[in-house]
Amino acid sequence: MRILPLLPLLLSSLFLLRTLRLPTEISRSDPHQTLFDEAFAVSFRNGCDIFRGRWIREEDPLSRPPYTEESCRFLTRQVTCRRNGRPDSLYQQWRWKPHDCELPPFDPISLLQSLRNKRLMFVGDSIQRTQWESMVCLVESAVQGRRNKFVYRDPPRKIFFAKDFNASIEFYWAPFMVESNSDHATKHSVQRRVVRLDAIAEHSRRWEGVDVLVFESYIWWMYQPLINATIGTEEIKEYNVPRAYRLALQTWSKWVESSLNPQTQEAFFMTLSPTHLWSWEWRAGSNGNCYNESHPITNEEFRGAGSSLEIMEAVKEAVGGMKKMKVMILNITQLSEYRKDGHTSVFSERRGKLLTREQRSEPEVYADCIHWCLPGVPDTWNEILYAYLIYQSKG
8 A cells, every 4th residue: 555645645634624623723923814714604604503502611721711800901890700709710611512513713803803993882781781891801802002902981881992993892881772760871770760661862872873783681671570661751650571671672673773774784682691599490499599600500491580581572573573674683591591600699799899708608698690700601692793793794
């Protein structure tokens, strides 16, 4: 057998396959070179459902976490769980694996190139603010020089600006999307919340001209079964929450249809972020919450009681009823349902102050099982958003 003459050909073939399968290992001699995962582009075009899958532990420290609390100076104290005393870091090491494909590696250069001379805005509540912080940390390493990247406030906005790309990634505080008496950027804790279900102009005038809008609104609706709201000049009255939410979505969708240009703008709607308030949901007979949880739920059928199917359906109907503007729903709910381990728990703030040692000793009272640690689960939300922004119309 004459094997030696074939050896160079075999080696070159193996190298080519490795290059195609592992795009993250391509070196960049040009700092503005971008990466494109052809295999994912084909899978995405062929209908791979990236929202169905499982969490797997990533052993490669260069992959997970994608940044650290030390490397990203833009993280706020609310989300830096390790710095706030959380003893474990396993929650940072899980990677979302769709059943039928692999998510493409997040390439900050590609995203910033796509946003050159553009604006990306996250609209919503504190959950959405965490997703904004995550996105800032995912891209900021691609911007060379401390002076070329900075965050500034223009209430109710927080804005990250990448000078070299003339690109901004913004957060806009609007917990109900429509107007309410909780719309102040920092002083939004009021005794009696009132939502104006048919009013959106005070917010929407700040959304006009934004190239990519990412909306989210859920947790502020869900404190009680009824919510104080008004329409037009009518008296304030109590509405059933799903009914009020649908009316707010009507107001929002009318604005989207009448104001956004499908040729030049993109819009996304993030589905609800789940809570993990009762451990009996995933561990029968227990009486805790998300505190001290370290692993994801493996039962793919799991759905917590805090996730309203009625609200999910309302979003689907509102978006599905649009005729002019296509809004993409990013269904991050189910994949986040599994992550009982990812919340800030007792390693966060309460009314602007870190929990005391005494408060941490009472997780049944003080654990926050709504918000998420960073690095953590919201990074995956942004990896999915990235996949849509970069690959939806390519391949």
